[in-house]
Amino acid sequence: MGAAEQGTLNRCLRSQRFSLWAAATAIRFAASETETESIEAMSHLFDPLKLRGLTLKHRIAVSPMCMYSSEDGFANDWHLVHLGSRACGGAALVMTEATAVEPEGRISPEDLGLWKDEHIEFLKRVTNFIKSQGAAPGIQLAHAGRKASTYSPHVRTAKGYIPVGQRGWKPMAPSAIPFDAAATVPEELSMDGIRRVIHKFEEAASRALVAGFEVIELHAAHGYLLDEFLSPISNQRKDAYGGSLNYRTRLVREVVSAVRKVWPDGKPLFLRISATDWKEPDGWTVDQSVELAKAVKGLGVDLIDCSSGGLVPDAKIPTGPGYQVPFAERIRKEAGIATGAVGLITTAAQANEIIRDGKADLVLLAREFLRDPYFPLHAAAELGQDIAWPKQYLRAKGR
Numbered sequence: 237m238g239a240a241e242q243g244t245l246n247r248c249l250r251s252q253r254f255s256l257w258a259a260a261t262a263i264r265f266a267a268s269e270t271e272t273e274s275i276e277a278m279s280h281l282f283d284p285l286k287l288r289g290l291t292l293k294h295r296i297a298v299s300p301m302c303m304y305s306s307e308d309g310f311a312n313d314w315h316l317v318h319l320g321s322r323a324c325g326g327a328a329l330v331m332t333e334a335t336a337v338e339p340e341g342r343i344s345p346e347d348l349g350l351w352k353d354e355h356i357e358f359l360k361r362v363t364n365f366i367k368s369q370g371a372a373p374g375i376q377l378a379h380a381g382r383k384a385s386t387y388s389p390h391v392r393t394a395k396g397y398i399p400v401g402q403r404g405w406k407p408m409a410p411s412a413i414p415f416d417a418a419a420t421v422p423e424e425l426s427m428d429g430i431r432r433v434i435h436k437f438e439e440a441a442s443r444a445l446v447a448g449f450e451v452i453e454l455h456a457a458h459g460y461l462l463d464e465f466l467s468p469i470s471n472q473r474k475d476a477y478g479g480s481l482n483y484r485t486r487l488v489r490e491v492v493s494a495v496r497k498v499w500p501d502g503k504p505l506f507l508r509i510s511a512t513d514w515k516e517p518d519g520w521t522v523d524q525s526v527e528l529a530k531a532v533k534g535l536g537v538d539l540i541d542c543s544s545g546g547l548v549p550d551a552k553i554p555t556g557p558g559y560q561v562p563f564a565e566r567i568r569k570e571a572g573i574a575t576g577a578v579g580l581i582t583t584a585a586q587a588n589e590i591i592r593d594g595k596a597d598l599v600l601l602a603r604e605f606l607r608d609p610y611f612p613l614h615a616a617a618e619l620g621q622d623i624a625w626p627k628q629y630l631r632a633k634g635r
């Protein structure tokens with residue numbers, strides 16, 4: 237019996253509340269040691285999720301959120317307390333913010349980074365604490381591309397792009413097309429530049445391993461560098477990294493392969509994409525996302541984290557509760573890969589329904605976790621589930 241099956245059995249025995257559940261418990265099966273476990277439609281928000289050698293204790297993850305609180309890329313007490321609180325709050329997976337693989341890949345000078353060995357030490361402290369709470373630490377590796385070199389939202393005196401020379405730098409992109417009229421025109425990446433970027437992702441992944449992370453998520457969403465290569469709006473290259481779908485997805489596929497070379501077989505790799513840039517049919521489309529998901533699945537990606545938008549400033553996005561969930565559902569079904577749903581998921585019932593109905597394998601919450609670091613503890617109580625609280629807080633469990 238595998239760990240996931242054992243977990244299901246234990247829970248059934250533990251609680252009478254679970255008796256109905258037990259009757260309907262889905263049959264689980266794993267195609268192989270290294271393949272993502274297939275989960276039947278009756279999975280529940282508080283069922284474990286096995287991805288390669290990692291078993292997440294349930295399906296609620298902290299979505300990556302920039303904190304703009306680093307100096308020279310270093311994590312500090314803020315990151316320990318912020319990420320650590322969400323681990324105390326019962327999250328199964330606590331993901332860092334977008335973490336730059338090179339200094340020029342930062343959105344702002346205050347971004348977290350992992351471009352040098354010195355960054356590892358404090359991050360190790362963060363991962364150790366997250367693990368001590370029974371959560372898995374994840375890191376989102378990122379390159380901001382043409383959206384780099386902006387003032388962080390914490391700077392009250394200035395907005396937008398930081399001029400080159402005033403703490404700013406020239407951004408890079410697949411093509412010399414700025415994000416908007418105010419942006420610095422980015423430098424088109426040369427072949428050597430592309431090779432360097434791939435290598436930077438690989439090096440950062442090696443450091444993430446030493447720092448103790450259990451999951452890497454590659455950031456190929458929201459109009460940052462990897463996403464810019466995917467969309468024909470921002471990628472107008474005439475070489476083997478632009479044009480056809482095969483060429484536009486090439487950089488993402490090469491980064492995935494490079495990271496997989498150094499990221500152990502037992503550890504899961506996620507890819508966050510913008511499933512659409514909301515500029516269909518000319519831009520990046522959901523159909524193309526399905527094709528990308530199929531391709532990267534074969535290269536060792538275990539879960540597609542399905543976000544959207546961010547590539548262009550004038551996209552019309554019909555936001556509303558769970559508005560991106562259909563992307564996770566479609567990619568899960570058509571590409572046969574685990575998916576994460578994100579975006580305006582704010583209640584226990586909504587999160588549970590997404591998992592129960594087989595629309596996604598994991599839910600990632602961002603703003604709700606800022607409002608309520610203990611969301612999983614509260615959600616479990618609401619859904620009649622018994623999950624572990626930090627021992628220091630036990631006197632407050634139940635009312």
Ligand SMILES: Cc1cc2nc3c(=O)[nH]c(=O)nc-3n(C[C@H](O)[C@H](O)[C@H](O)COP(=O)(O)O)c2cc1C
Binds near residue numbers: 332455543600601602
């Ligand atoms: C403060 C903040 C910072 C964010 N930073 C990142 C980031 O570093 N990487 C990323 O992929 N998404 C980032 N996002 C997007 C979130 O991960 C998430 O996809 C989005 O907020 C929608 O989820 P929500 O409705 O639960 O907030 C950020 C969102 C917020 C609110």
